[in-house]
Amino acid sequence: MLPRLPTSDSFTDEPYPALERETVKIAVCIRRVPDTTAKIAIGPSGATIDPAGVKFVLNPYDEFAVEAAIALKEAAGAGETVAVAFGDDSVQETLRTTLAMGIDRAMHLQGAPSTDGLANARVIAAALKDGGYDLILFGKLAVDDYAQQTGPMVAELLDLPCATAVTSLTIDGGSATVEREIEGGTENASCALPAVFTCDKGLNNPRLPSLKGIMAAKKKPLDVTPVTVGDAQSTLVGLALPPERPAGRIVGEGAAAVPALIEALTSEAKVL
Amino acid sequence: MAGSSEYTGVDFYDMDSLLSEEERAVRDTVRQWVSDALIPAIGPAYIDGRFPKELIPGMAELGLFGANLPEEYGCAGLNNVAYGLIMQELERGDSGIRSFASVQGALVMYPIHAFGNEEQKQYWLPRLASGEEIGCFGLTEPDFGSNPGGMITTARETADGWVLNGTKMWITNGSQATVAIIWAKTGDIDDTKSVRGFIVPTDTPGFSGKDQKGKLSLRASDTSELHMQDVHVPKDALLPDSGGMKSPLMCLTQARYGIAWGGIGAAMACFDEARRYAANRIMFDKPIAATQIQQERLAEMLTEITRSQLLALQLGRLKDKGTMTPQQVSLAKRANIDMACEVAREARRLLGANGILIEYHSMRHMVNLESVYTYEGTHDMHSLILGQEITGIAAY
Amino acid sequence: MAAILAILEQRDGALRKGAAELMAAARQLADADGGTVDAIVFGSGNVGGIDGLGAMGADRVLTATHAECAHYCPDAMVATVASIAGNYRAILTAATATGKDLAPRIAARTGAPCGMDVIGVAMQGDAIRVTRPVYAGKVIQTLDLAGTPVIAVRPSAVAASSAGKAGAVETVTVPEFTKRLTVTGVSTADQGAVDVAEARVIVAGGRGLGDPKHFALIEELVAAFGGDAAVGASRAVVDAGWIGHGHQVGQTGKTVAPELYFAVGVSGAIQHLAGMRTAGTIVAINRDKDAPIFKVADYGIVGDLFEVMPVLTEAVKKART
Numbered sequence: 006m007l008p009r010l011p012t013s014d015s016f017t018d019e020p021y022p023a024l025e026r027e028t029v030k031i032a033v034c035i036r037r038v039p040d041t042t043a044k045i046a047i048g049p050s051g052a053t054i055d056p057a058g059v060k061f062v063l064n065p066y067d068e069f070a071v072e073a074a075i076a077l078k079e080a081a082g083a084g085e086t087v088a089v090a091f092g093d094d095s096v097q098e099t100l101r102t103t104l105a106m107g108i109d110r111a112m113h114l115q116g117a118p119s120t121d122g123l124a125n126a127r128v129i130a131a132a133l134k135d136g137g138y139d140l141i142l143f144g145k146l147a148v149d150d151y152a153q154q155t156g157p158m159v160a161e162l163l164d165l166p167c168a169t170a171v172t173s174l175t176i177d178g179g180s181a182t183v184e185r186e187i188e189g190g191t192e193n194a195s196c197a198l199p200a201v202f203t204c205d206k207g208l209n210n211p212r213l214p215s216l217k218g219i220m221a222a223k224k225k226p227l228d229v230t231p232v233t234v235g236d237a238q239s240t241l242v243g244l245a246l247p248p249e250r251p252a253g254r255i256v257g258e259g260a261a262a263v264p265a266l267i268e269a270l271t272s273e274a275k276v277l
Numbered sequence: 278m279a280g281s282s283e284y285t286g287v288d289f290y291d292m293d294s295l296l297s298e299e300e301r302a303v304r305d306t307v308r309q310w311v312s313d314a315l316i317p318a319i320g321p322a323y324i325d326g327r328f329p330k331e332l333i334p335g336m337a338e339l340g341l342f343g344a345n346l347p348e349e350y351g352c353a354g355l356n357n358v359a360y361g362l363i364m365q366e367l368e369r370g371d372s373g374i375r376s377f378a379s380v381q382g383a384l385v386m387y388p389i390h391a392f393g394n395e396e397q398k399q400y401w402l403p404r405l406a407s408g409e410e411i412g413c414f415g416l417t418e419p420d421f422g423s424n425p426g427g428m429i430t431t432a433r434e435t436a437d438g439w440v441l442n443g444t445k446m447w448i449t450n451g452s453q454a455t456v457a458i459i460w461a462k463t464g465d466i467d468d469t470k471s472v473r474g475f476i477v478p479t480d481t482p483g484f485s486g487k488d489q490k491g492k493l494s495l496r497a498s499d500t501s502e503l504h505m506q507d508v509h510v511p512k513d514a515l516l517p518d519s520g521g522m523k524s525p526l527m528c529l530t531q532a533r534y535g536i537a538w539g540g541i542g543a544a545m546a547c548f549d550e551a552r553r554y555a556a557n558r559i560m561f562d563k564p565i566a567a568t569q570i571q572q573e574r575l576a577e578m579l580t581e582i583t584r585s586q587l588l589a590l591q592l593g594r595l596k597d598k599g600t601m602t603p604q605q606v607s608l609a610k611r612a613n614i615d616m617a618c619e620v621a622r623e624a625r626r627l628l629g630a631n632g633i634l635i636e637y638h639s640m641r642h643m644v645n646l647e648s649v650y651t652y653e654g655t656h657d658m659h660s661l662i663l664g665q666e667i668t669g670i671a672a673y
Numbered sequence: 674m675a676a677i678l679a680i681l682e683q684r685d686g687a688l689r690k691g692a693a694e695l696m697a698a699a700r701q702l703a704d705a706d707g708g709t710v711d712a713i714v715f716g717s718g719n720v721g722g723i724d725g726l727g728a729m730g731a732d733r734v735l736t737a738t739h740a741e742c743a744h745y746c747p748d749a750m751v752a753t754v755a756s757i758a759g760n761y762r763a764i765l766t767a768a769t770a771t772g773k774d775l776a777p778r779i780a781a782r783t784g785a786p787c788g789m790d791v792i793g794v795a796m797q798g799d800a801i802r803v804t805r806p807v808y809a810g811k812v813i814q815t816l817d818l819a820g821t822p823v824i825a826v827r828p829s830a831v832a833a834s835s836a837g838k839a840g841a842v843e844t845v846t847v848p849e850f851t852k853r854l855t856v857t858g859v860s861t862a863d864q865g866a867v868d869v870a871e872a873r874v875i876v877a878g879g880r881g882l883g884d885p886k887h888f889a890l891i892e893e894l895v896a897a898f899g900g901d902a903a904v905g906a907s908r909a910v911v912d913a914g915w916i917g918h919g920h921q922v923g924q925t926g927k928t929v930a931p932e933l934y935f936a937v938g939v940s941g942a943i944q945h946l947a948g949m950r951t952a953g954t955i956v957a958i959n960r961d962k963d964a965p966i967f968k969v970a971d972y973g974i975v976g977d978l979f980e981v982m983p984v985l986t987e988a989v990k991k992a993r994t
Contacts, residue, residue, distance in 0.1 A: 060285070105302060122780075123780055123784070151790055154776070156777075157774065158780065160778070161781035166853035168774075170774070186770065187769070187859065193858045215338060215353075216339060216344050216353035220355065238820050239822075240817045241814070247811070247813050250969070254971075259980055270992075277993070636912070
């Protein structure tokens with residue numbers, strides 16, 4: 006999980022301000038990913054990582070989306086939250102984690118995702134199209150493939166407004182206002198609902214699943230729908246470890262070494 | 278991202294494969310809470326000798342109090358393996374915080390559930406689960422520790438209730454508690470069968486709790502004396518189904534069960550710290566992890582932890598089956614706490630000079646575990662309990 | 674002969690930095706088979722800096738002007754790019770927050786695959802082969818993207834270079850579009866809010882600074898790098914209360930992957946190294962020639978940081994103008 010600020014008395018932040026609406030229906034699309042602390046080794050085929058000893062968890066950025074969905078529904082007072090995952094049966098455990106956090110029901114799109122984000126987005130968009138959702142939330146990125154595209158693609162396929170990597174999300178009746186971090190600043194934007202947002206760190210402090218929540222999760226609905234993914238236009242060629250860092254060198258002593266350093270950074274490393 | 282500093286426990290024999298999805302989820306959620314909320318706060322609290330009571334609402338919200346009691350009373354309704362995992366993870370944080378949860382759940386909520394009537398259960402259990410009420414367990418006295426049956430606290434029946442007189446000592450949560458479960462003799466001072474349990478709100482006139490000072494162990498826990506001077510309680514303060522020493526001992530069995538798991542958590546924390554430190558500490562141009570002596574230490578720690586994990590897991594399965602005996606709990610509490618004391622001490626030694634600083638956890642665990650070795654039945658008492666079980670001869 | 678489209682980013686009526694690196698990546702692809710590069714720029718009026726795009730490698734500069742494009746208007750950009758996508762072999766954006774917001778939208782609209790945070794691009798038969806970091810940079814993934822892929826390229830992928838092309842300006846019409854997202858404004862952070870975990874350049878201070886007030890030396894070098902540099906810190910100084918935990922790099926702080934990392938007065942305990950080992954280039958400045966940090970650093974200066982830092986800061990300022 007992403008490092009959280011320690012919370013000394015409660016893990017929930019202050020509740021959302023009133024949404025100016027009485028009910029809200031929210032879908033949250035989640036992924037099951039290796040824990041970020043896992044030692045990653047490339048499997049024998051060179052096409053996947055070796056799952057041995059790897060612990061799988063809810064994608065940390067999706068936690069912000071799940072938390073937002075639960076908190077927004079709490080603020081509205083009524084509605085429904087649905088967690089959606091596209092993958093094999095192992096995602097059901099991760100869906101149950103979201104149910105344990107407080108999501109109302111889960112939808113497992115059962116199939117094998119593609120390396121092509123657009124093909125996956127098409128599957129998800131088709132499943133969400135007629136759901137009548139006011140918001141569709143994603144995490145900003147998945148910490149395995151860093152593809153960062155499913156959310157905005159689903160929005161485009163569904164002709165919905167979209168803002169990515171939001172760090173602030175306010176709902177006011179039928180519209181939303183967001184903030185997102187961009188280089189050197191913060192961008193403010195607004196759109197009408199229904200809309201798609203991808204969530205970034207700073208949006209909220211995701212709640213831990215409570216023990217009662219964990220017990221209740223098994224009783225909440227988890228529907229399985231087999232899906233097939235279309236042809237991929239993105240093909241995985243392979244995975245490799247990054248090159249070993251070559252040995253470095255001392256460029257000199259004291260302030261006199263600065264010009265040599267600048268030269269190296271400019272012409273060799275090309276980072277200046 | 279968290280990076281490899283995140284604590285992932287110790288699991289050399291794939292214990293996870295022996296746990297259900299819910300059990301793992303319970304363990305993971307408490308582990309995360311401990312990492313996020315408890316670990317950052319514990320060092321200063323320990324140095325200050327203060328129980329970090331600001332953590333109580335967070336613990337309550339997670340459902341940590343009386344987690345194995347039924348949902349109808351506002352509890353999580355978990356099985357006993359999950360309960361054990363909670364204690365394991367809390368103690369990885371600090372034995373004092375786990376003691377708080379043990380007392381609240383096993384020594385206050387459990388007796389109300391086991392020996393109370395429906396009104397008492399309906400009133401007290403949800404409030405204790407939510408942390409609105411904080412409880413303590415008054416059994417031990419200044420002169421009666423290992424021999425609680427010798428207690429001299431009395432409860433005399435009156436026209437409209439009972440009057441309690443006596444002193445209890447070494448009472449966890451005592452000074453903070455809003456309610457105390459007091460064990461007192463209702464009959465002759467030598468009649469252990471006359472021991473009964475009473476629910477006593479601590480603001481009852483004549484009741485006072487005072488922290489014991491000068492502790493070098495369990496510093497982040499309140500350990501108190503309780504004084505009862507003509508404390509009048511109504512009839513309905515009595516736990517109706519309590520009677521004899523069996524009642525408080527049943528409570529202790531519950532708490533000891535959790536403590537057997539707790540020791541594993543403390544040992545895992547110390548092993549994990551020692552392992553990382555050994556990998557990073559360079560001496561004579563190589564990490565100390567490359568030396569034979571430290572490898573021997575770490576191998577021993579891992580072995581002991583692994584043994585203890587399997588012991589506790591089977592104990593939990595027996596408890597869930599309904600066949601667990603108090604003697605089985607004695608074996609596990611004795612073995613796992615002794616193990617944890619060793620592991621913590623060896624970890625402390627591996628850490629060298631740094632190991633005496635509060636920023637490292639092993640020494641805090643080491644000194645805490647001395648209390649855990651002593652309370653809830655000293656190590657030696659559990660030896661005698663097992664001795665009696667084995668030989669049929671009581672050697673107390 | 675491939676035609677490559679590069680979508681440039683503008684803010685407040687001027688091209689954002691990173692344009693040269695993006696153009697260089699586009700140029701590299703185009704030059705693989707003697708192709709051309711078109712740069713497209715959106716704005717509500719004139720955009721400063723477009724006359725430099727030829728030098729950066731643009732054969733043509735397409736200007737798309739629309740009132741809604743004063744701020745980032747993804748809907749206008751998607752509509753426009755989609756209308757001309759058929760002319761191109763690949764469409765490139767920079768892997769900035771904006772570029773990464775835009776690229777998938779275009780891909781979904783045109784039915785193309787999308788590659789994000791790409792660090793290498795090359796022609797591979799009919800496909801574009803991209804390499805990109807995955808699993809937090811622990812693994813490098815190679816993908817072949819068919820059709821007209823949309824690719825968000827990291828500035829470190831291809832170094833800027835002079836290419837001296839015509840840069841002939843042509844206007845392109847922004848077609849009818851539905852504006853679904855309205856960017857209402859951008860507030861610039863002047864509190865040095867670049868997050869250490871996302872900064873391109875990090876200057877990290879350690880115990881060698883001696884006193885919290887000497888973080889000023891770190892801040893000055895950070896400032897010399899402009900907007901995408903951040904102050905980092907070792908655990909030792911965070912624990913000592915010299916600076917807030919948000920700046921901590923290392924096992925219990927943040928794992929960072931900047932292009933350039935300065936470890937100033939940082940000895941290099943393994944916890945810290947674990948946090949920054951995936952940095953592109955590591956520079957260490959330390960008085961102790963045996964400090965472990967020098968084993969990890971690409972370049973090191975052994976010396977008194979109080980002498981070195983001011984000189985280095987000035988040199989960086991000069992190199993960046």
